[in-house]
Amino acid sequence: MPLFNEPNTAQPIELHKLTLGYDNQATVREASLRIDTGSLVAVVGPNGAGKSTLIRALAGELQPISGRLTGLAGQRIACLPQRAALDRSFPIDLRDMVAMGLWHRVGALGRFTAAHRLLCTEALAQVGLEGLEKRALDTLSGGQLQRALFARLILQDAQVVLLDEPFAAVDNRTTTDLLALLHHWQGEGKTVVAALHDLSQVHRHFPLTLSLSRAQATFGPTDRVLGAPNRTPTPWLDHPAETEAVSGEAFA
Numbered sequence: 001m002p003l004f005n006e007p008n009t010a011q012p013i014e015l016h017k018l019t020l021g022y023d024n025q026a027t028v029r030e031a032s033l034r035i036d037t038g039s040l041v042a043v044v045g046p047n048g049a050g051k052s053t054l055i056r057a058l059a060g061e062l063q064p065i066s067g068r069l070t071g072l073a074g075q076r077i078a079c080l081p082q083r084a085a086l087d088r089s090f091p092i093d094l095r096d097m098v099a100m101g102l103w104h105r106v107g108a109l110g111r112f113t114a115a116h117r118l119l120c121t122e123a124l125a126q127v128g129l130e131g132l133e134k135r136a137l138d139t140l141s142g143g144q145l146q147r148a149l150f151a152r153l154i155l156q157d158a159q160v161v162l163l164d165e166p167f168a169a170v171d172n173r174t175t176t177d178l179l180a181l182l183h184h185w186q187g188e189g190k191t192v193v194a195a196l197h198d199l200s201q202v203h204r205h206f207p208l209t210l211s212l213s214r215a216q217a218t219f220g221p222t223d224r225v226l227g228a229p230n231r232t233p234t235p236w237l238d239h240p241a242e243t244e245a246v247s248g249e250a251f252a
């Protein structure tokens with residue numbers, strides 16, 4: 001059951017000759033593609049190919065070297081970074097951490113009401129953590145913590161959900177449950193983009209794939225981008241990741 005009933009005003013995300021990188025070195029070069037609203041997209045590629053870089057750009061945390069990224073302005077975007085930066089020794093309980101997802105509703109000066117508390121309880125129940133509201137963060141297992149971070153994402157109720165390796169070092173049961181949540185979000189019309197390493201998981205759950213290799217982006221239906229399931233070697237093994245220098249003139 002959705003916790004919120006707001007109209008979904010999401011728009012397609014478009015990359016127009018988008019070049020991303022650091023210190024004028026292109027990690028993703030001149031990518032042009034369109035991600036329709038309600039898409040479930042895997043971003044794959046070898047280590048260092050630029051998956052996190054792309055997620056950071058979509059989250060608005062990294063400015064392009066050149067090109068444009070459109071369709072994200074005015075949309076609520078939720079991003080779960082890789083190995084989510086969270087100090088587990090911070091003295092708050094699980095409900096307080098999850099409640100941060102309600103920031104857009106409560107605001108800096110707003111009052112945290114009984115209705116907000118109930119939303120936290122419901123979100124925790126949706127990820128299988130009912131009854132653990134008062135638990136300190138440092139008493140949670142890795143899988144429980146990841147479930148809690150997804151409960152926070154539920155409360156963020158974003159139109160675009162960005163996930164950087166959300167299932168790394170997470171047990172199978174948790175992964176299965178959280179994948180179901182991704183499908184649920186897609187069913188609600190949210191756009192979900194997740195950087196992933198497990199290609200069989202991508203084949204099973206992600207209809208669309210954006211593959212990054214040699215700074216090039218290839219986007220389309222997963223079977224077309226990655227080949228048939230269980231194909232070996234992985235598509236990019238012949239082409240190890242590299243960055244390309246961006247000439248000042250070319251991108252002036």
Ligand SMILES: Nc1ncnc2c1ncn2[C@@H]1O[C@H](COP(=O)(O)OP(=O)(O)OP(=O)(O)O)[C@@H](O)[C@H]1O
Binds near residue numbers: 027045047
């Ligand atoms: N803050 C930064 N400053 C400079 N270079 C960076 C920075 N962050 C990443 N890079 C470089 O950009 C390239 C892409 O990194 P990125 O983290 O996006 O790759 P990735 O595909 O997510 O890798 P992995 O699968 O290992 O997480 C790498 O060469 C990396 O060293």
